Amino acid sequence: xxxxxKKYMEAALKEAQTAFEKDEVPVGAVIVYKGEIIxxxxxxxxxxxxxxxxxEMIAITQAASHLKNERLKDCGLYVTIExxxxxxxxxxxxxxxNLFYATEDPKSGASGSALNILQNKKLNxxxxxxxxxxxxxxxxxxxxxxxxxxxxxxx
Numbered sequence: 443x444x445x446x447x448k449k450y451m452e453a454a455l456k457e458a459q460t461a462f463e464k465d466e467v468p469v470g471a472v473i474v475y476k477g478e479i480i481x482x483x484x485x486x487x488x489x490x491x492x493x494x495x496x497x498e499m500i501a502i503t504q505a506a507s508h509l510k511n512e513r514l515k516d517c518g519l520y521v522t523i524e525x526x527x528x529x530x531x532x533x534x535x536x537x538x539x540n541l542f543y544a545t546e547d548p549k550s551g552a553s554g555s556a557l558n559i560l561q562n563k564k565l566n567x568x569x570x571x572x573x574x575x576x577x578x579x580x581x582x583x584x585x586x587x588x589x590x591x592x593x594x595x596x597x
Contacts, residue, residue: 447542450474450520451576455544457484457497458522458583464489468583471497471521473505473514473538480517481505497521498529502536513537522580524551524573530559534567542572544580 450472457470461484473481483500487493498521506512518540519533525543530552533541541553541560552559553571560569 446477447520447572447575450479450518451522451542451544453479453482454497454520454522455576455579455583457482458580461485461497462583462587468587469497469521469523471501471519473501474518474520475505475509475514475516480508494528496526496529498525499532502532502538506536515539518542520575522576523547523584524553524555525560526550527552527557527559530557530569533569534559534562534565537567538569540570540572542575544575545577545584546573 453472454470457472458468461470462468466485466488469485471483472479481501481504483497483504485497486495486500498519502514505514505517513536515537517538519538520542522544524547525533543553546555548555550556560571
């Protein structure tokens with residue numbers, strides 16, 4: 443069981459690496475339905491000049507299109523960093539069943555770090571959350587990205 447989760451998170455990390463190479467914040471996401479990846483994306487905020495072009499949002503759109511349904515109730519989302527409030531809200535609206543994320547985001551994570559939208563009892567849906575899958579790999583990629591940015595600013 444753990445091996446399949448690792449495989450999906452590795453796919454999300456591959457997406458994050460693509461973002462890194464394109465000078466986007468390295469976040470990657472995949473959505474899985476019945477053992478098949480039906481949505482995969484990386485952050486494209488700068489590329490698309492769109493503040494909503496987070497990996498999770500793009501993957502949700504792809505998955506909904508694939509299923510021809512706005513409800514993703516039997517889907518799992520694997521993402522390299524804890525989702526922000528916008529992405530967490532979209533997950534609730536899409537009725538995603540499970541979230542697996544690699545590393546926490548203490549400043550804006552909405553899965554328990556800064557906020558907890560995904561288990562908010564006032565909302566009509568709650569997402570089950572598993573944390574820490576390939577945490578070190580994800581954290582390392584993000585730290586390398588921002589170190590590179592800081593080093594560039596010093597020059």
